[in-house]
Amino acid sequence: MISILVLALPLCAVLVALGVGWRPWMPWAGVAADAAVVVAGFAVALRDVHHVAPTGAGGELRIDSLSAFMVIVIGVVSMLASWGSVRYLRSEVRSEQCTPRQAVQYAALIQLFVATMVLAVLAANIGILWVAIEATTITTTFLVGHRRNRGALEASWKYIVLCSVGIALAFLGTVLVYLAAVHAGGHSLHALEWTWLSAHAHALNPAVMRLAVGLLVLGYGTKVGLVPMHSWLPDAHSQSPAPVSALMSGVLLSVAFYALLRFKVIAVLCLGESYPRELFVAMALLSLALASLLLLTQRDLKRALAYSSTEHMGLLALGAAAGGPLAITGVLLHILGHGLAKGVLFLSSGEVALADATSDVDAAGGLLERRPALGGAVALGLAALLGFPPFSLFLSELTMMRGEVADHMAWAVGLSLVALAIAFAGLTTLGRRLLFASRPGQATGLHTPLLVMAPLVVGLSLCAAIGVFAWPFDAIVHAAAKLVTS
């Protein structure tokens, strides 16, 4: 019941958008729906902390602690992004960058996108999961191409083609899992369920599963933005409207990563610890190395943030590779913290781009002096992303690394620290130029509207609060981590 409710909330906002047409207040419906998703997620998560009894609806949907945690993450980041969209749509319509009809389309697609992500984490079986993840690609392509210029066209083409190829590989992997499951005595839809697969993992044909796991990791890894299938990510993130980038980077990547987390449990049960770990470590280290090196050369704020996403997904993959309770707790906490910090930064990048018509850091230099409030939010967001306390990314990165050492992966921690140091250098250089390098004669002390600042302040406060106060996330994250710990 509750899972259908969670799914229906964003769909209601879609209906509102399509029903009332363009009104300046219309985008608020999405904010309200996403806030309600957060509340529903909390309700389930706090209940499951005490007695872990997943509830299902008709067998195809199922909500356990991990799903509930992901619902919270999706809800929080979507709420911030929808909040940012209110201002974005109003200014786009006022400046005639887009027609009211396109604004309605945008508002409806954003909430449809949220609904597909919710469906992915609530899916009880890997077939529905696949359909939902493919649907996220379809709903976001038009959002990436919302601006309708040449860059947006190129980015959306690359995005849909590459992600469809990736997701096709994942489908092939799903078919092979189904083959293994049918031969192990499974029947029809039942054989594709997470619970059935983990209960019968030892009986699955290892030769078939080896191939399947490889395809699934490569396929869903494409949507996560892991090297070698990452090349859509910097283009899509830099060309999309800022709230869309915030959603894609903040949660879409993590939702695909959630699929990898669940598949890894089955893979470990069937094939043992070493093969899945090798796959994850290889993709993690490649992503960390490439993303941190490319971060050094970036001049564009949004592209830099995109590469930072690949870097953080690499960190997550490394934590998942370790797979112990501590590492997984860190991974889940990091998903939430990264979503918040990246959401705030992408939303601010949109405001920078709106005022200066560019997200090139040198052209937008001296932000802290020109627009103190916005500059302050960017500075704090970068601090959060770089892992400074009190923000929760400090805690989660530390927890992941402690977990990796405990799982005998100290060498990988060493390598990831080198990549982190390089990324640190890249992002601080970029931040210094954006925030401080002011030019003589520019207007200073400009006001930033409350509507712009509110989601940024909320996002940063949440990120800091989670880093300082354990309650209620410690219990929720522990309960969720138990489900995907090997």
Added chain:
Amino acid sequence: MTNHSVAAALLALTSGTVLLCAALALWRRAARGIVSALRVQGYALAATAAVLGVQLHEPLLLVTSGLLVAVKGVAIPMLFGRLVRLDPASSETDPVVNVPASLVAAVVLTLVAFVATRPIVESVRGVPITLVPFGFATVLIGFFVLVARRKAVSQMVGLLLVDNGIGLVALLLTTGVPLLIELGGTLDVLLVVVVLRVLVTRMHAQLGVLDLDSLQELRD
């Protein structure tokens, strides 16, 4: 000839046609010809599902077959139709890899598919299982089209070749995934084609060509 061997022969014929159409898509230069190959491939895939359905007395597979005819045989080629008319002269005049070399590559990829699928074919026995390499070969040829062809329409065809190949593998290995998943997957593919078509129309309106080489601004 027993019913069983007739079914086996028919399956070999239909799945062979799927692979043959992939090779045809590689051989033809004109967009119209490439789309025709895709249409025939859709029908061949549907026929595979129908033969399996009759052979195994599985009525749900006949539903799948009808779905495949409607989507892959009729709807998707129809969606391509307008794109082909948009740019009638559209053909692969200057592919990254020329046609004879592409066909050699197709042969090599087919051999690779036979070698790569041996662990599966040997570990899971059965008549249709031995035809699985045809599906894998189609997938690989689809990837090759995606890499080696630079026209927007050809890339869309490449994507669909990959999808049809996987569909064939799914049919032969497991007599198809459960109908609900098949339905969701087919709908997703149809929507992807619709979205791509909108993008191609925009590309034509903005740039006047359907050439992906004209879209190379974003890079590091």
